[in-house]
Amino acid sequence: MSHLDDDVLAGFAVGEARDRSSSEHLAQCADCRARAEDFARLVTGLTDGGERVTLESPPEHVWRGVRSEVITFEADSRGGVDGLPRVALLSSKRRKVRTWSAGWVAGAAATAGVVGGIGGTLWLSGITSAPGETTVASAPLADLATEASAGQAHVEVRDDGTRVLVVDTDYSQVADASIEVWMIDTEVEGMISLGYLSSDHGEFVIPSGFDYSAYPIVDISIEPNDGNPAHSGESITRGILGL
Amino acid sequence: MGGVDGAAGVSNVALLERKGESMVVNSPHPDFATIDAAFARGDEAALEALYCDVSSLVFTLAKRALGSDMDAEDVTQQTFVSAWKGRDGYDPQRGPLRAWVVGIAKRRIADALAARSRDVRVASEAAREAFVAEVGGREMDRVLLAYEVESLGDPQAQVVSMAFFDGHTHEDIAQRLDMPLGTVKSHIRRGLVALRNRWEAWDVAS
Numbered sequence A: 001m002s003h004l005d006d007d008v009l010a011g012f013a014v015g016e017a018r019d020r021s022s023s024e025h026l027a028q029c030a031d032c033r034a035r036a037e038d039f040a041r042l043v044t045g046l047t048d049g050g051e052r053v054t055l056e057s058p059p060e061h062v063w064r065g066v067r068s069e070v071i072t073f074e075a076d077s078r079g080g081v082d083g084l085p086r087v088a089l090l091s092s093k094r095r096k097v098r099t100w101s102a103g104w105v106a107g108a109a110a111t112a113g114v115v116g117g118i119g120g121t122l123w124l125s126g127i128t129s130a131p132g133e134t135t136v137a138s139a140p141l142a143d144l145a146t147e148a149s150a151g152q153a154h155v156e157v158r159d160d161g162t163r164v165l166v167v168d169t170d171y172s173q174v175a176d177a178s179i180e181v182w183m184i185d186t187e188v189e190g191m192i193s194l195g196y197l198s199s200d201h202g203e204f205v206i207p208s209g210f211d212y213s214a215y216p217i218v219d220i221s222i223e224p225n226d227g228n229p230a231h232s233g234e235s236i237t238r239g240i241l242g243l
Numbered sequence B: 001m002g003g004v005d006g007a008a009g010v011s012n013v014a015l016l017e018r019k020g021e022s023m024v025v026n027s028p029h030p031d032f033a034t035i036d037a038a039f040a041r042g043d044e045a046a047l048e049a050l051y052c053d054v055s056s057l058v059f060t061l062a063k064r065a066l067g068s069d070m071d072a073e074d075v076t077q078q079t080f081v082s083a084w085k086g087r088d089g090y091d092p093q094r095g096p097l098r099a100w101v102v103g104i105a106k107r108r109i110a111d112a113l114a115a116r117s118r119d120v121r122v123a124s125e126a127a128r129e130a131f132v133a134e135v136g137g138r139e140m141d142r143v144l145l146a147y148e149v150e151s152l153g154d155p156q157a158q159v160v161s162m163a164f165f166d167g168h169t170h171e172d173i174a175q176r177l178d179m180p181l182g183t184v185k186s187h188i189r190r191g192l193v194a195l196r197n198r199w200e201a202w203d204v205a206s
Helices: A006-013 A020-028 A030-046 A060-077 A104-121 B003-022 B032-041 B044-066 B069-085 B097-116 B125-135 B138-151 B156-165 B170-177 B181-205
Strands: A128-130 A133-143 A149-158 A163-168 A177-184 A191-197 A201-205 A217-224 A235-240
Touching: A006 A030, A006 B181, A020 A030, A030 B138, A030 B156, A030 B181, A060 B044, A060 B069, A133 A163, A133 A217, A149 A235, A163 A177, A163 A217, A191 A201, B032 B044, B032 B097, B044 B069, B044 B097, B044 B138, B069 B097, B097 B181, B138 B156, B138 B181, B156 B170, B156 B181, B170 B181
Parallel strands: none
Antiparallel strands: A128 A133, A133 A149, A133 A235, A149 A163, A163 A201, A177 A191, A177 A217, A217 A235
16 A cells, blocks of 8 residues: 555544555654654644744834845945945935835945935035134035935034034934934944934034034934934935045 | 645645735735745746735744843844745755744844843853753743744634634534534644644755
8 A cells, every 4th residue: 555645644643544455554654754743743743732822923113124224234345335435334324114025235335326416516615604603614414315406505604603504405314213313323333413403403512622524424313212322223314424 | 645735735734825915915926836936047026925924923922932022023133034044045955944944043042142141151152052042942832832823724723723822612603613523623634734744844944
């Protein structure tokens, strides 16, 4: 007699009647007995009487976190995109999740190219903006999620020598979070927080003695109100100061 | 025998149908072996498909082991990031990707438990491995089974969970689902065969 079919052995494991020839074969065939035992163990596992397990999906921000880290990792391992400095790659977490399109890493990398490119061409150093203040560097800002233009930032030096980062961008409130303004170095390693944005216009005094030219990336991020002073990784807007 | 191959084919079809209905609507991937291979090559879309497939499994395992939503979220994120970064270490020949990822999750869970514990015993590598094995005990199997049953896709998943998890008799299920008794029994047998086939993959990987 040929070996017993899986379907038959599975039936035995849930108490279906055995005919005589099947019983005889099982008694003789170690291979079929072993498979029968596999099914019996499976049934035991399924009916162990414990409380029923319900699978639970993680909240959506977990996927955003995974994506953000992967984008950063890929950018780093490619040594930057097209030779551009490794900027604007920390994250673009606001990008819609589950778009199901291939190539989201490449998409984020392209954002880096856009921001880097614009930062390199629109260089407004030395333009006098108003009496009593001189603009020494400027950066167009880009929305990292849409790659659309998102206002402008510039550094101005006032008559008293105070250096101020002025940010003009679209501000919208985020629940349980604040919008924080940073200056970051081109390695995306060192950074300084300048404070929080609370409207479309913000002015932030750069600490005296701080060499902001080494931190040309203007970065605006969503920071959960959790008491953690570190950058959340959830950048929403970026620009690079032309120095 | 021939029965094994046929049944495995059925279970894959059922899985794909389930995914087609609910989540990976636009997935270009025809089957899981293809996803596994694409992941190993560094295809980001495969990471997304993988996340859809097993994130609930990883999160549930972590939450049950750690008893905290926040810690389970951290472990879930770390698991998928580690999987992506370490994808060179995944060999599709050695088993399915989901099993490999759950192996990573087990280690992350053990790390989280160890970090919490001030017990010096978990400091040594050997003790840590023992810890991993502990996390992968009976509780682990229960969650894996729940995941696999769900993955069977309806109506098989529904019939199997009514029979085994809820303890209904086959006659009772037939009546409740308005299904011939023979069909109920057939779903249960085929469900068991599919589960057995998929279960072997977990054994290989762990």
